[in-house]
Amino acid sequence: MNSPANSGQPASGSAAERPVKLDCRGVWKLYGPHIDRLLADPSNRPSFEDLQAAGVVGAVRDADVQIRQGEIFVIMGLSGSGKSTLVRCLSRLIEPSAGAIEFDGTDLLSMSEKDLIALRRTKVGMVFQNFALLPHLTVLQNVAFPLDVQGLNRATREARAMEMIRTVGLEGREQYYPRQLSGGQQQRVGIARSLVGEPELWFLDEPFSALDPLIRREMQDEFLRLQNLLHKTIVFITHDFEEAIRLADRIAVMKDGQIVQTATPEELILNPATDYVAEFTKHIPRGKVLRVRSIMAPHDATAAHHGSLAATLTLNEAAQRVAAADAPFAVTDATGQIIGQIDAHLVLRALSEAAP
Amino acid sequence: MSLTSDTPLRLAPVNAWWRKPWLFWLALFVATWAFSTYSFALYKAFDARWIVRFPAALQLPTESWVSEALRWLVEDASFGLFTVRDLTRAISAAIEAPYTVVRSALATGFMDGQGSAANQIAPELSWIAVTVVMVALGRYAKDCGLALLVGACFVYLAVFGQWDSAMITLASVLIAVPLGAVGGLALGILAFRVPVVDRALRPLLDLMQTVPVFAYLVPILFLFGFGPVAALVATIIYAMPPMVRVTILALRGVPEEIVEAGRMVGCTRRQLMWKVLVPSATPTLMVGVNQVIMLTLNMVIIASMIGAGGLGFDVLSALRRLDIGGGIEAGLAIVVMAVALDRLSQAFARRAPTVLADPGQSYVKRHPWLITVLAVVVATYLAGLVMPGLRDYPESATLTTSAFWERAMEYVNVNYFDTFEAIKTTVLTYLLLPIKKFFTGIPWAWGIIAIGLAAWKIGGWRLGLMAVLMSGFIAFSGLWDKAMTTVYLCGASVLIAYVIGVPLGIWAGTNDRANAVLGTIVDTLQTLPSFVYLIPVVMLFRVGDFSAMIAVVLYALAPAVRYAAHGIRSIDPQMIEAGLVSGCTRRQLLWRIKLPLAAPEMLLGLNQTIMLALSMLVITALVGTRDLGQEVYIALTAANTGQGIVAGLSVAFIAIIADRIVSALAKRSEARLRAGA
Numbered sequence A: 001m002n003s004p005a006n007s008g009q010p011a012s013g014s015a016a017e018r019p020v021k022l023d024c025r026g027v028w029k030l031y032g033p034h035i036d037r038l039l040a041d042p043s044n045r046p047s048f049e050d051l052q053a054a055g056v057v058g059a060v061r062d063a064d065v066q067i068r069q070g071e072i073f074v075i076m077g078l079s080g081s082g083k084s085t086l087v088r089c090l091s092r093l094i095e096p097s098a099g100a101i102e103f104d105g106t107d108l109l110s111m112s113e114k115d116l117i118a119l120r121r122t123k124v125g126m127v128f129q130n131f132a133l134l135p136h137l138t139v140l141q142n143v144a145f146p147l148d149v150q151g152l153n154r155a156t157r158e159a160r161a162m163e164m165i166r167t168v169g170l171e172g173r174e175q176y177y178p179r180q181l182s183g184g185q186q187q188r189v190g191i192a193r194s195l196v197g198e199p200e201l202w203f204l205d206e207p208f209s210a211l212d213p214l215i216r217r218e219m220q221d222e223f224l225r226l227q228n229l230l231h232k233t234i235v236f237i238t239h240d241f242e243e244a245i246r247l248a249d250r251i252a253v254m255k256d257g258q259i260v261q262t263a264t265p266e267e268l269i270l271n272p273a274t275d276y277v278a279e280f281t282k283h284i285p286r287g288k289v290l291r292v293r294s295i296m297a298p299h300d301a302t303a304a305h306h307g308s309l310a311a312t313l314t315l316n317e318a319a320q321r322v323a324a325a326d327a328p329f330a331v332t333d334a335t336g337q338i339i340g341q342i343d344a345h346l347v348l349r350a351l352s353e354a355a356p
Numbered sequence B: 001m002s003l004t005s006d007t008p009l010r011l012a013p014v015n016a017w018w019r020k021p022w023l024f025w026l027a028l029f030v031a032t033w034a035f036s037t038y039s040f041a042l043y044k045a046f047d048a049r050w051i052v053r054f055p056a057a058l059q060l061p062t063e064s065w066v067s068e069a070l071r072w073l074v075e076d077a078s079f080g081l082f083t084v085r086d087l088t089r090a091i092s093a094a095i096e097a098p099y100t101v102v103r104s105a106l107a108t109g110f111m112d113g114q115g116s117a118a119n120q121i122a123p124e125l126s127w128i129a130v131t132v133v134m135v136a137l138g139r140y141a142k143d144c145g146l147a148l149l150v151g152a153c154f155v156y157l158a159v160f161g162q163w164d165s166a167m168i169t170l171a172s173v174l175i176a177v178p179l180g181a182v183g184g185l186a187l188g189i190l191a192f193r194v195p196v197v198d199r200a201l202r203p204l205l206d207l208m209q210t211v212p213v214f215a216y217l218v219p220i221l222f223l224f225g226f227g228p229v230a231a232l233v234a235t236i237i238y239a240m241p242p243m244v245r246v247t248i249l250a251l252r253g254v255p256e257e258i259v260e261a262g263r264m265v266g267c268t269r270r271q272l273m274w275k276v277l278v279p280s281a282t283p284t285l286m287v288g289v290n291q292v293i294m295l296t297l298n299m300v301i302i303a304s305m306i307g308a309g310g311l312g313f314d315v316l317s318a319l320r321r322l323d324i325g326g327g328i329e330a331g332l333a334i335v336v337m338a339v340a341l342d343r344l345s346q347a348f349a350r351r352a353p354t355v356l357a358d359p360g361q362s363y364v365k366r367h368p369w370l371i372t373v374l375a376v377v378v379a380t381y382l383a384g385l386v387m388p389g390l391r392d393y394p395e396s397a398t399l400t401t402s403a404f405w406e407r408a409m410e411y412v413n414v415n416y417f418d419t420f421e422a423i424k425t426t427v428l429t430y431l432l433l434p435i436k437k438f439f440t441g442i443p444w445a446w447g448i449i450a451i452g453l454a455a456w457k458i459g460g461w462r463l464g465l466m467a468v469l470m471s472g473f474i475a476f477s478g479l480w481d482k483a484m485t486t487v488y489l490c491g492a493s494v495l496i497a498y499v500i501g502v503p504l505g506i507w508a509g510t511n512d513r514a515n516a517v518l519g520t521i522v523d524t525l526q527t528l529p530s531f532v533y534l535i536p537v538v539m540l541f542r543v544g545d546f547s548a549m550i551a552v553v554l555y556a557l558a559p560a561v562r563y564a565a566h567g568i569r570s571i572d573p574q575m576i577e578a579g580l581v582s583g584c585t586r587r588q589l590l591w592r593i594k595l596p597l598a599a600p601e602m603l604l605g606l607n608q609t610i611m612l613a614l615s616m617l618v619i620t621a622l623v624g625t626r627d628l629g630q631e632v633y634i635a636l637t638a639a640n641t642g643q644g645i646v647a648g649l650s651v652a653f654i655a656i657i658a659d660r661i662v663s664a665l666a667k668r669s670e671a672r673l674r675a676g677a
Ligand SMILES: Nc1ncnc2c1ncn2[C@@H]1O[C@H](COP(=O)(O)OP(=O)(O)O)[C@@H](O)[C@H]1O
Pocket: A031, A057, A058, A059, A077, A078, A079, A080, A081, A082, A083, A084, A085, A086
């Protein structure tokens, strides 16, 4: 059921060695009176209670995230948990109250307005929850807008915009105005606009939350297809845990402005850091998420094997084959090397832990 | 809080009867009434004339202070590099040049030389050309229906012999509207970007909205002299404030995400403003432009007092001559033009961008309308050079309704004189005169105290202090009696407008049919320039307080109806369902649920009604009221700057006090609703 995009590569393996694209350390964003005073001492940060007593909203508190080149990093949390605020700090749409953010090793927060504009034109793209399309421009003009702002001539920018419109599957609608399109189509325009500048880093703030469930699924598939094509570094915001599981290489779970846990989907399900995280994972169908490699037993060379299974298979995919067999299966990695073994008993136990 | 009988004796301090708010109001009213009734007796008993008349010795020479200040400003003030006089001259030149061009093109033709030696070197545009342009605009902005309406309006102007005056008026509109709109946009953008400007502009805009127009005609006359430029300056100043407000609102209303999207694609500040904010806000901005157009047309007649010619001048001179037929004709022409321009600008505001034509085609093919219109303009112009009938609508073919109106009026007056007289006398005796006696009887000293107390009770000590200072200013400028006449006329008119308007509004709020009909009527009433109301009223009831009151009621009715309807309509339907389920009768539903929930909205309507009434009241000075409006009018005819400004400020102060008090009431009633929810 999972997409080729992340079933192809074990997220926890090679991803760890990839360079960090966006490094965010100790970021705070507070709203309210006398914020400077509260954050004056870096060694003594205010607690949740301190903030409440001061009448200050702790929209983001002490967030640490490292986003690695080419990964889909999902920030998940309920509404009001500070996701949008965090992603706006990362894109410097708002100024963090404290902390440090580095993009490709350069300090983002001390960047001048001019450099920031240059960076946004060439390196970053963003998609918004309510599409944020310009109502007075056609689809073509909306998609070409970032290039227009850069001063490219009309022929060039429209040619590139047309190409992007084709990529997101909207050809034939380029002369429509946003309000003549459905929500799903509008968000395709939003996606095309954010990608037309060929950014390296791609922010998406709840891009599919305003869509109907069926369309949402379709758009998720579309999103994975695009990523398979383009290999961007992605920060994806959602309040929907299933969506997070489905798309993420890694997930950061937020609660009350804090990041509670950052892990791969499988790690979250197998080892939730807090009861809060466990509450989310409880309802996730484990067979779809857990993979053979995370529940296999060590390889026993003496045992007879019925056959072999790829380590990246999900339990659902493995279950049918394992159930029919009377001997364990060998588990092989991408190179065909045997790295463990698995049998029906192990699969059943892992699946049954799903029951609350 | 619930207190059961076995609670120990620490009862919360129950509001004793002498603390009840209604008692305060009753006491205040009784005291005021007593003072009003017996002030004359008091004066006799104590031989203290100061009770009823403000002592001349105390009177402050505010008028001459203002006059002196203005004279200094014009004659001596300097900004270092240039003087105030240089500035006004520069503004004059900047306005006069484009105005002359437009007026020449539309109305007078291009002249060479001055005055009687003038020599026409090129004639004006043909009436056919102007009409075709307007029709094409109607088609472009919306559809053939609008094109037809606009065409009919302009043909009407030609056929009924109003063309020349109408074109002079149109020329002023064409200059005043762009300047007002662009100026308002610029100020609005500045205020949006720079918080200090916003804070400085806000009270100024408030004041501009409450100072009666006449009041700033006087200083403008002083600064710019009599003539079309002064009239244009006054018109622009009058029409700009709503544009500033709308601009600020429109820019603030652009969704945050759209702004963020603009920043994320790397817009510079300037690109963000001109490529993202302003275009996204355009539909709302066009509402502002529509307001500028309507206010400009409203100002047309008033501005003709300081030198704008055209239809306004025709109406004004007809009113002065009591030439009923001519007045109605010119008045109708203004209405026709207002309707055409209003519908056109509204259509532009709502216009959906059309799908672009194929850019591969030639320019001519892509713009068939533009090319046709240009062709007609050029062709009629050239043809007009040889055939004058094509240029000016032939005089022999004009119709006039003037005689018809005269005869109709005569008929009405001959046959129904007694009826109208009876109505007038009844209303005067039983409503207007008692109210007048009450207000004008209040001794100034008590009046200031009573207003202060009322304002304090409703809005706190700041409001109380403000009310005392403002009403004190009026008294110390020696305008107390006239101010009370204004308050009485305004109060009576607002009362009547409200008593008529609110039930109509409630009806429109509950009945879709009524809403459609009343909506159209109210919209049309609002399109009419305020002066137009005066014409039929004066014809039927001649000059005096009663006529003034009728005109004010007609003009100020719209907001009472509109806000009441809107208040009723915006009630959460669940509340009504809850009422129905609890078994309310229709009457109970209205009184227990709808009215209380719509109260804040209706108070806003009251506020607007008062504001419109005050602005109209100044205009009714033309029909012989003896209030502050008359004071301003006298100042205008005598070109007395100080008198005009002081009287104008007094009206503004009355408006501000009323506005703050009613707003405080509205806020309170809303807070009560929210606390209860
Ligand atoms: N401009 C602001 N002023 C005050 N509080 C804010 C502001 N923006 C966000 N907040 C508060 O910060 C918290 C996090 O908001 P947000 O980041 O929008 O959450 P999410 O995107 O996860 O729903 C919320 O409690 C919100 O009320």
